[in-house]
Amino acid sequence: MSIGGALNSAVSGLKAQSTAMAIISDNLSNSETTGYKALSTSFSNLVTQSSLSSSYSSGGVRATPRQSVANQGLIESTSSTTDMAISGNGLFVVTDSVDSNTLYYTRNGSFDLDSEGYLTSNGYYLQGWALDQDGSVVGGNANSSASLTAIDLSAFNSSAAATTTTSIQANLPSTAEDGDTFTSAMEIYDSLGTAHTVSMTWTKTSTSEWTLDFSDPTLSSDDSVTSGTISGGPISVTFTDGVLASVSPDPAEITVSGWTTGASDSTITMDLGTVGATDGLTQYAPTDSDNIDVQIEDISQDGLKYGTLNGVEVQDDGTVVASYDNGDEVAVYKIPLATFTNYNGLSLNTDGMYQATADSGTYTLTEAGTGSAGTITGSALEASTVDTAEEFSKMIVSQQAYSAASQIITTCGDMYDDLMSAVR
Structure with a gap:
C-alpha cells in the first residue's frame, strides 16, 4: 500500500511540475506581450488520511495557476497617438462587437482606428462615455454598461464656423x-x-x-x-x-x-x-x-473652414480629443476604467481579455485619475510583467523537482520487482 501511495504521490508530482512548466512556458512566450500579467504556480499538498499513525499513506501535490492582474508593468512610449497605458488600478472596457452587451476587460491598450472609424484591439471595440459640446459626459458618469458606447470617430466631423x-x-x-x-x-x-x-x-x-x-x-x-x-x-x-x-x-x-x-x-x-x-x-x-x-x-x-478628422489624442483623464485639418480640436469621448474588488478573480481569455466572475465581483466604472482608478497615458503601452531571469530560475527548480519525482517512480518500480522476486 505504501509503495502504491508513493507511486501515486510521484505521479501527482510529475503532473504538478508539468503544470508549473506550462505556466513558465506561457510566461516566457508572452514576455513581449503588451499588458500581459505573469502567472505563478501555487502548490498545495494532498492528504489521504486525517491523522498520522504507525502507517502512512502519501497523498501528493496539486498545482494551480495564480494570477497577478493588479501588478504594474513598465510604461513605454510609442509613436501611435491611439496607444494608451494604465498606470495604477483599472482595466479598459471592450466588447467583441459594436452592439454587444458582453463586456471584456483588458490592460492591452494597443488600439487602432479600423476601416469604419472605431478604436479596436484584436477585434475588440473600446468602450467610452460620449461627450456633449461642452465636454461633459452625456447623462453623467453612470456605472452601467448602458452608459457605454463603442468609440466611433467616423461619426464626428468638425463643423464650420463664421469669423466673428x-x-x-x-x-x-x-x-x-x-x-x-x-x-x-x-x-x-x-x-x-x-x-x-x-x-x-x-x-x-x-x-x-x-x-x-x-x-x-x-x-x-x-x-x-x-x-x-x-x-x-x-x-x-x-x-x-x-x-x-x-x-x-x-x-x-x-x-x-x-x-x-x-x-x-x-x-x-x-x-x-x-x-x-x-x-x-x-x-x-x-x-x-x-x-x-x-x-x-x-x-x-476665429473662423473655421469645414474640417475632416486628422488625428486623435488621449489625455491623462481618458478624454479622447479629435483633431481636424482645419485646426479645430474637439473632446468627443471619455474612456472610463473598470475597477474590481478582486482583480485576481477575473477569468483570463485569449488576447489578454478578462471577464468578471463571482470571485472578482462586479465592476465599477470610474473616471481615470479619480477614486481608486489609475491614470491613462496616451502614446504609450504597458509592458509585460514577465521577469525572464526569474522564470528561468523557476524552470530549473521545476525541472529538478520533475526529475526527482520520476526517480521515485523508477525506485518504486525496482521495489515492486524485488517484491515479485521474493514471491517467486
Whole structure:
C-alpha cells in the first residue's frame, strides 16, 4: 500500500511540475506581450488520511495557476497617438462587437482606428462615455454598461464656423505723408466655412491719425468673384508717441451681408489692440526708410473652414480629443476604467481579455485619475510583467523537482520487482 501511495504521490508530482512548466512556458512566450500579467504556480499538498499513525499513506501535490492582474508593468512610449497605458488600478472596457452587451476587460491598450472609424484591439471595440459640446459626459458618469458606447470617430466631423473676431497686429509708418494710402488683405470665413478675402485700405489723415476702410469680400479661391457686401467703416485710430490712443467707433465692427454662398450675414469685431499698449496697432518709423509701408505682424481670426478628422489624442483623464485639418480640436469621448474588488478573480481569455466572475465581483466604472482608478497615458503601452531571469530560475527548480519525482517512480518500480522476486 505504501509503495502504491508513493507511486501515486510521484505521479501527482510529475503532473504538478508539468503544470508549473506550462505556466513558465506561457510566461516566457508572452514576455513581449503588451499588458500581459505573469502567472505563478501555487502548490498545495494532498492528504489521504486525517491523522498520522504507525502507517502512512502519501497523498501528493496539486498545482494551480495564480494570477497577478493588479501588478504594474513598465510604461513605454510609442509613436501611435491611439496607444494608451494604465498606470495604477483599472482595466479598459471592450466588447467583441459594436452592439454587444458582453463586456471584456483588458490592460492591452494597443488600439487602432479600423476601416469604419472605431478604436479596436484584436477585434475588440473600446468602450467610452460620449461627450456633449461642452465636454461633459452625456447623462453623467453612470456605472452601467448602458452608459457605454463603442468609440466611433467616423461619426464626428468638425463643423464650420463664421469669423466673428479679427485681431490685427501691425505698424503704421509714422513717416508717411498725410493722404498716403496703403493696402493689405485679411481672410475671413462665412458660416458655411467658405474662405473670403477682404482688402483693407489704410489712409493717413493727419500726423497721428489714420482711417481703416474695407472693400467688399471676394472668394479666396477666385479673387475675381465678389462674394458679399461690406458695411461699417471707415474706422478711425489715433496714436500718442506711437502707442494706440483711441479707436472709433468702439467697438469697431463691420457687417457682411448678401453672401453669394448662401451663408448667413456676418458681424465681425475688429480687435485693433489695447489703448495705451502695443499689442495691436502701433505708429513708429519703419526700419527701412526707403520702404514706407504698413508692416503687418499678424492677422488672426476665429473662423473655421469645414474640417475632416486628422488625428486623435488621449489625455491623462481618458478624454479622447479629435483633431481636424482645419485646426479645430474637439473632446468627443471619455474612456472610463473598470475597477474590481478582486482583480485576481477575473477569468483570463485569449488576447489578454478578462471577464468578471463571482470571485472578482462586479465592476465599477470610474473616471481615470479619480477614486481608486489609475491614470491613462496616451502614446504609450504597458509592458509585460514577465521577469525572464526569474522564470528561468523557476524552470530549473521545476525541472529538478520533475526529475526527482520520476526517480521515485523508477525506485518504486525496482521495489515492486524485488517484491515479485521474493514471491517467486
